[in-house]
Amino acid sequence: MSDAATGNGTQVIYDGHIVRLELLEGKWEIVRHADAVAILALNDSGEMLLVRQRRRAIGTSTVEAPAGLIDAGETPEQAARRELQEEVGLDGDMTLLTRFYSSPGFCDEELYIFEARGLRESKLPHDEDEEIEVVWIPPQAVLDGLRDGTLVGSATTVAAALYALQRVAAR
């Protein structure tokens, strides 16, 4: 957050744990949110790792790529490696596939999508109060999920689409 963002017609409406809501020039409602990472983790059979978790914002459980916020002082790659170890007990070699803003019309959250290969067991403690169930889905289910809306988050959709693109291009 630059100093400029807090002056010059910006009113802070709420400054919370993960969300900061600002009103710019008396009319633009802007949500500030930490940047995040998501991981396209693939095993030797080409299956994609997903996690099922409760998402209160949309009132349901979802199946998504492992993901999480980037902590202060972390690089996106460090966050990706930490999240994968915390959520599913795996570490891997990370390659940045792409980055984008989740919803740039009103929110500054940027998402970094990593591909993880060479997966190996490496567990870090996971202290959030959420239960996470791990699901591996085969390549065809990734393609199907892209179309039927099973893969619900933008990070997961992008990861699945880029994976499908790799698969089709390699044919």
Add this chain to the structure above:
Amino acid sequence: MSDAATGNGTQVIYDGHIVRLELLEGKWEIVRHADAVAILALNDSGEMLLVRQRRRAIGTSTVEAPAGLIDAGETPEQAARRELQEEVGLDGDMTLLTRFYSSPGFCDEELYIFEARGLRESKLPHDEDEEIEVVWIPPQAVLDGLRDGTLVGSATTVAAALYALQRVAAR
């Protein structure tokens, strides 16, 4: 918004024009935001339509697929056709490609991605105070933009990835 969402431990912190901020059970910060559409519009040369516009939330101008909020009473397809006519003066035949939540960890905004073919001129007045510049980019630039972060919004990234997938699959 269901009645249930406003009771039972939910505190409304701010209820604004496009954003409603709630605190669930005293700790979960949830942003309610209208659903939105984005359009993968393709001309006969296979070029993808993008619009350049100022995005205050991220402090810059972006190049994104045409997009906008779904108005009350509109279907997602109606919103897609209206937005394309308002933003770039074109109508087209819409096919839903996919849908996803922009950031389901804290926000309920759902995005519907349509492909528009058979483009024809059809202008609707555009009353928002934003200048929009239209850019057509060739297929290779779509692929490049997927990787280098030029295409900054999740809707645009998904649209571009699905378009790249179509192109590669058709080879």
